[in-house]
Amino acid sequence: MKNPFEKMPTVLTADEIIDKAFRRAEKAASALTPKGGPRAKARQREELRIRTISNVIRDNLRKLLDRTPGVSELPPFYRELVDTLVDRDQFHRSLAHVNWAIKTIRNLEQRYVEKIRYSRDPDEMSRLRRQFYGRVADVIRDIADDLEYLNQARNVLKDLPVVDLNLPTVVIAGHPNVGKSTLLRVLTNARPEVASYPFTTKGINVGQFEEHYLKYQVIDTPGLLDRPLSERNEVERQAILALKHLGKVIVYIFDPSEYCGYPIEEQTHLFEEIYAEFGEFPFIVVLNKVDIADEEKIKAVEEFVRAKGLEPLRISALNGEGLDELKERVIELVKPMVEEQARRIMERELRKYRDEL
Template structure:
């Protein structure tokens, strides 16, 4: 997952202490003018390199898959350090902070060059005064971006825990009201090897499983808390997460329970189905209606019928979904071999 290995973001005080303590050790190893030059070089390099690494370790959001972009944008809006700026997306705010940290890195290098020139043309005592001035200015620069460093660190902590979803794999999203059998279906077709991961803004785990058919690996996702209730009951962040799923899904399997044993009237289930279909229509994603608990009732028009509890037609439903996905791998032509 693209955010999983992001390094810990240092705080300004921590970074300043690290740079100046190492500079002091470097200075003790030398004498006179050379000691001041070594201290300046060491502190500046540690500060500028660490600040630059904060920026370069992040992926380029212009190149990030739209699913992860939208999901990151939604997640970051839940972070307190990103709050109070409703007119901007979470990713935009993060980009601004990364830009400020990059600016600080460049400023430190400029201070190093400016005072490095001064240190070459003076006596040791004056050089010591110049070096202390340089340290004070560098510390001011780093402290100026403390809020940005904290924001970047908060973003890292939030995003690195996102589920390991693979946008390059053909993906089936399972939707429907609670208790209609979605998780049971996912467990059945993945032989219960699916992982349970959590979105930071949901209270239930997101089921992510995989299965293979004709040597093609498929991804299947159950999203409780997102596609299990009407649109008006979702908050803005949950709506954006659904938008992210539009980029990910190759087909949606909407599960209904015609027996209404799930606790929801069939009319309400079909109304939610129609809303989901309308939502994914713009993304040209097929939405299949599957009637589960067919051993109890089949009193609904559906694309397929099954009973996960009885093991009836589960594979047939999966075949129908795979056909709807219509995934064709890119095979190398003779000229590419």
């Protein structure tokens, strides 16, 4: 899936919209070669100005509405992230005001064109047209704040992460420097893409791997699942919890060598927090850097993990040890979901095929 706000256009300010429309109206009027007597000519010119203004403004606003998805219709992952970034009520209210402006301008256009058609006096026609200009400018200024808000929202929302919501996803967690990004790289055999993510300057790393024609997605979340949730503010927490809509399996990494700079007690503490928060997901716990870690420390961590009812796995993201087994475990856990997904796609295709027959 793409960023749902990818197509949202830059939102012009009220003044920019008015300027643009008025300029286009003048241009259209001066390019026109009206026919008939002075009255008919004036009528054609004023009508053209009015129609042009209305069209330019309505097209612009309509495009904004058409290309901006409603937050409530988004998949839960994006919905939750958007809620951390913009006020959903305000966002929808602003869109509703834009819709109101489109309708109001359309009504004004019809009313004023009609008045001009009934008028017999070119001066009056020009007065009516100016009156129309004034009314339209008022309508646009009425929604000036909404336009500004939508533009601010757009600037934030266009940076939402682009992840494939249809792929079963493995989320990697653990302290900084335990080897998360190294593991992602070796698991996915590809250069992971960096997707921006609210409240982390580093973004998230997204990679994929394929096994028996089925695709899996792996996400590393620098700055997100690498320090205690209890230290986070409300909004950061929500950005983290949005990950629940992506992750199907959590791979938690310990670094028993402690080269990461976090002693084992701190690592077990972070694990407890993340395990409690994401408890509904299957966890795979790996002990990384076994190539350089002390056996004693490895055993201590293993004991801690087993006491949680989990079977830890020794790996070295650097020299490849244990990686095949890790992949197997991931696939074992995720496969039922992938197969279900594949079945749905196949059924959909079959249905399409039958409908075409």
